[in-house]
Structure formats: C-alpha cells, structure tokens
Amino acid sequence: MSYSEKIQEVIDSAPVxxxxxxxxxxxxxxxxxxxxxxxxxxxxxxxxxxxxxxMQIREDLSAISGWPTIPQVFVGGELVGGxxxxxxxxxxxxxxxxxxxxLGENYWExxxxxxxxxxxx
Amino acid sequence: xxxxxxxHIRVLVSLAxxxxxxxxxxxxxxxxxxxxxxxAFPDAPEVLVIDRGGGDHFEARVTDSSFNGLSMxxxxxxxxKALAEPWADGTIHELRIRTKGVTDTGGAS
Numbered sequence: 001m002s003y004s005e006k007i008q009e010v011i012d013s014a015p016v017x018x019x020x021x022x023x024x025x026x027x028x029x030x031x032x033x034x035x036x037x038x039x040x041x042x043x044x045x046x047x048x049x050x051x052x053x054x055m056q057i058r059e060d061l062s063a064i065s066g067w068p069t070i071p072q073v074f075v076g077g078e079l080v081g082g083x084x085x086x087x088x089x090x091x092x093x094x095x096x097x098x099x100x101x102x103l104g105e106n107y108w109e110x111x112x113x114x115x116x117x118x119x120x121x
Numbered sequence: 122x123x124x125x126x127x128x129h130i131r132v133l134v135s136l137a138x139x140x141x142x143x144x145x146x147x148x149x150x151x152x153x154x155x156x157x158x159x160x161a162f163p164d165a166p167e168v169l170v171i172d173r174g175g176g177d178h179f180e181a182r183v184t185d186s187s188f189n190g191l192s193m194x195x196x197x198x199x200x201x202k203a204l205a206e207p208w209a210d211g212t213i214h215e216l217r218i219r220t221k222g223v224t225d226t227g228g229a230s
Contacts, residue, residue, distance in 0.1 A: 031215070066198065067194075067198070067201075068201050068208060069201075069216070079194055080194070081193055081194050081197065082197075084197070084217055084218050084219070085193045085194065085197065088193065088219075089193075
C-alpha cells in the first residue's frame with residue numbers, strides 16, 4: 001500500500017485523525033501541541049500520525065487534503081483545520097459541537113490517544 | 122543576530138554580516154506579504170501582517186466579504202492560495218491565520 005492509501009485509510013477510519021510533528025508523547029512542534037491540547041480538552045479519541053517519519057507522508061497528505069501545513073485535524077473523515085482553527089473552534093464551543101455532530105453524543109466515551117505509524121510497504 | 126531556521130543560515134551568513142541587515146530583511150518580507158494580501162483582497166476592511174519572530178514566522182489577519190458564508194477551512198485556504206509564492210520560496214516558515222467575513226452593516230462577523 002502506498003502512503004496515500006494508508007493516509008486515506010486513517011482519515012476514513014479514525015474518529016479523529018491528527019497528523020502531527022512527533023507523537024503525543026514526544027511532540028516536536030508547538031502548533032501540533034496546540035491542536036492536540038484542544039482535542040484532549042474536548043475529550044476526543046485521537047489517532048495520531050507522525051509526519052516526520054518520512055517527508056513523503058507530508059507531501060501525500062497535503063495532496064489529499066489541499067491543506068499545506070501541519071498539524072491537520074480530521075473529524076469523521078473530514079478536514080477540520082490546523083491549530084488556529086481547532087483552537088478557535090474550541091473557544092467558540094464549536095469543537096464539541098463538531099465532534100457530536102460527526103461522531104455522536106457519546107464520542108467522549110472512547111477518549112484517549114493512539115499512534116498510527118505509517119510505513120510504505 | 123536572531124536564531125534562524127537551519128536551512129536559511131547559509132544564505133543569511135553570506136548576504137547579511139550584520140544584525141541590522143537581517144532586521145531589514147524581515148521588514149521587507151512583512152511588507153511583501155502585506156502587499157500580496159492587499160492585492161488579493163483589494164476591498165478588505167482589514168489586512169494586517171504581523172511579524173511573529175524567527176525571521177519567517179508571521180500572522181495574517183484578514184477581514185473580507187469574500188469569506189462570507191465560507192467555512193473556516195475554506196477561508197484559510199484562500200489565504201494559503203494568496204501566499205503560495207512566499208510559502209514556496211521560504212519567506213514564510215510558519216503562519217497564523219485569523220479570518221473574518223463582513224456583515225451587511227459593515228461590521229466584522
């Protein structure tokens with residue numbers, strides 16, 4: 001499977017997919033930290049993908065999403081935005097509304113984080 | 122001299138022996154981004170580029186009627202599109218974006 005196919009699989013299957021620099025345990029970028037922080041506070045179930053493991057992941061991801069920067073947050077298969085948008089959605093209360101709308105009222109029951117490691121094989 | 126991203130160091134060292142020159146380059150970059158956005162959003166009541174340090178970190182604040190009715194994602198995509206060239210050439214390494222639509226009464230929505 002190519003990176004593109006694997007990226008698409010994560011986007012389609014994870015309730016919340018976070019493409020970030022580093023992992024939730026070892027965050028390598030302030031903006032990735034901001035996005036993860038907002039998702040944590042909202043009680044989301046986050047599947048994190050570290051884009052730093054291969055430059056190709058970042059390129060293929062941006063080709064799929066049309067979004068040039070990292071982090072990228074997808075909820076229910078749809079791009080929500082980067083750190084600025086996710087933080088703004090949190091401030092306005094819309095982040096929780098989006099999570100409920102896409103994932104159902106009990107989305108927080110599966111809160112937590114897992115890391116998906118992408119390799120091209 | 123400020124701490125620059127590693128990939129820029131060689132260019133800056135060869136071009137810029139003084140901290141004063143580096144500061145000038147940052148002002149030039151900010152003004153270039155400001156001009157690009159003003160051209161892309163000619164009727165915008167607010168276009169503001171803020172230098173957020175590091176030489177290539179900026180914030181863009183734009184209020185424009187073309188954002189009305191668009192999701193935040195699509196609003197930010199318009200900013201990325203307008204700034205595609207300075208992204209590609211490394212002028213921008215990091216960008217914060219704040220966008221707003223304009224209401225009928227002229228206020229920000």
